Amino acid sequence: MEPIISISNLTKQYGDKTVLNNINLDVYPGQIIGYIGPNGAGKSTTVKVLTGVIQDYTGEIIVAGKNLRDSLMDVKRMIGYIPELAELYDLLTPREYLNFTGTLYGMEASLIEERMVKMLDSFGLSENIDQRMDSFSKGMRQKVLLASGLLHNPSIVILDEPLSGLDANAVILVKELLQRLKQEGKTIFYCSHMMDVVEKVSDTIVLIDKGTIIANGSFAELRAGSGESLEQIFSKLTMADNLLEKAGSLASAMTDNTNTQQL
């Protein structure tokens, strides 16, 4: 099978600092890729390159047979992106915002309306469709962003911490949604720190650290019969020092100082 995303020798530098160092990765259609790594590892930069936000990189990226550099617009049309931190124009209502984003993807107004109503209804936001989002909770905003990323029915969905701020029911809903999207043959590129979710939903887990891929395989392959959780594998591969020792010294920092009284 041909990979839907093929990244070869991807390198990105900011001045002297190399943020992505020779990344090579193949993603196949219908796969859920869990893209994990510590803060500053290069996850967001990879996503920004894939979504066309960063264009001055070296290496080659082929998406569905098209070179990202040459067919940027075609690739963007295939991708649905849901960023972290819920950055949106919150003075607008969900209806207005989704109309705006749908229009940017060249969708017909009637189609936007039809899909938007269904999606917001599924997310439990149908009553808030005409309310300004500045009074929304983080979770509600995240749901609107999820809807905006899926509105144009993309074949590749890139999610950057999509569960942040969502309540337990919404997390279940999104996890189920990921499975449904997978069944429909969509490819999902899933960046997260939530190891338990990544462990459960991903077909392939890619671990990146300091701009380099240090592990790539299914969860079973990564643990190779060791019985460890993904969290343990992650810390073993990315943390040089002992975490338990660090936690101990953190706790003792509060009691070592003789002048500090316990409150």
Added chain:
Amino acid sequence: MGADVTHLKAILTVKLKMDDRKPLTMGRQQPNKKKKIKYASTVAFILSFFVGFMYIFPLVVFEDPYLKLFGLYTMLTVLLTFGLVTDFSNVLVDTRDKLIIFPKPVSDRTIFLSRVLHIFIYFFRSVFPMSLMAWIVWGILYGWKGALWFPIPLFFLTLISLFFVMGCYSLLLKITKPEKFKDVIGYFQIFFSILVFTTYYMVMPQMRNQEVFQQFDIKTIAWIKYTPTYWLASCWYWVQPKAAALTGTGWLSILAVLTPFIMLWVTVKFFAPSFIRKLSAIDGVEVEAPKKRVKQEGKSKLYISLANMFNRSNASKAGFSIAWLQTSRSRAFKMRVYPGFAYVFVYFFYLFLNTNVAFADLFEKMSQTRSHLFLLYMTSFILLNAVSNMNMTEQYKAAWIYYTSPLESPGRIMGGAFKAMWIKYYLPFVIVVTGFVLYVWGIGALIDVVLATANVTTYVLILMYLGNRHLPFSMPEQMKTKAGKAVLKMLFAIIFMGCMGLAHYAIYFMWLKVLLTFISIALLWTIWDGYINTSWKQLKIAEDAY
């Protein structure tokens, strides 16, 4: 007053340190990721010093020393209050503390007092250089005693202005819902800036007549005894009691000393607890229950109809919609742009009321001049102000959506946004002004209306094309040092527009006007083509230069 000194000191130290490290914004929350200006306070000092020259005016024109001081203090109070309302509202109602300080064991009074003191320190820092020139003049006029005395009432003045504004805010918080408070403050600020501007232009014509000032007798306006600024002026009694023309001046000076402390006590005692409580409710994440029923599908709104009517491509429709909606709702945009609408009318009427012609004969007199051109070109300020402010927002990070969408070129979005501003803000003005011009000057002035409108649109578009090519609501708000540059650019733009108006004024031949209209429209067409075809590369160059 029930405040914890250690807490107070800690909060103030951090707040002042942050002020010095962020862009020169006088307490406004403005994000700027690139540069840190460390010595913002020093720059503010120099700026305020130059502003201070205007405060010499009352000291020079009046004879009576008490009247001199009354004039000075009134000017200072009005401008300080204005400054407080526009620049310090964000400090006073800063809700970021909600997550940082509110959960810590710090009392309400300490938080309240820390805000008051924070603003006071910042404010006194600018009051001092602002009044420095007046101080020097006072020293020259009344010797070393006068110079030594001068800063004392200023201290009280700052406190009185501060507590006056805080009192107003506390009252507002009592009568408005917390979630609506920021909107109310926004409208209050717009109203206040219009009021100050209008008052200034109504008083200006009187100021030209210097003799009136010199012969002014304080006894004819004995009511000023009841104004706090006169109480402050009466502190001069301590130095020169014999010069006091009004009885009881000595007693009033005691009032000047007592008032700020009484105000402080009243605000801390009665307003502080409810102020903090209400403040916690601002920006709350509590979602209001939806009031309206969900709209029926297919029921189109005005902006959607207009977007479809005036734009062909999807990208320009999106640009039109976002610019239309955001400008209706962004508080910062309204604050910057809406007062300008009133300024245009106030300034126009100031020019005519200043001609000493009876109102009944005013239109008759107007029609004999060609001042309609002045009005027509002045409307450019509306368009210029709207389009140059539509790119800035605190939520500039939300602009990621433009970059991930399949847009061949960003120019279409920019074009749609420009059209939205033209139709929403400029066109209604042009219609009103055209009606007025045709009523007073007759149908013959129609060609002037067309030529001026074409010229204004072309000119503003050229300015956008050359120096302001950004996507709508995608740029961080500028820091004040850069904002100064922006004001200067705006000033030059308006001066050049004035020159264009003068050139138009010099043209009497109808055929030439028609010819120029065609040339202007052709130029507009060419520039427009360049503007809406702005590429991503050109946009990046403009962003880097920002």
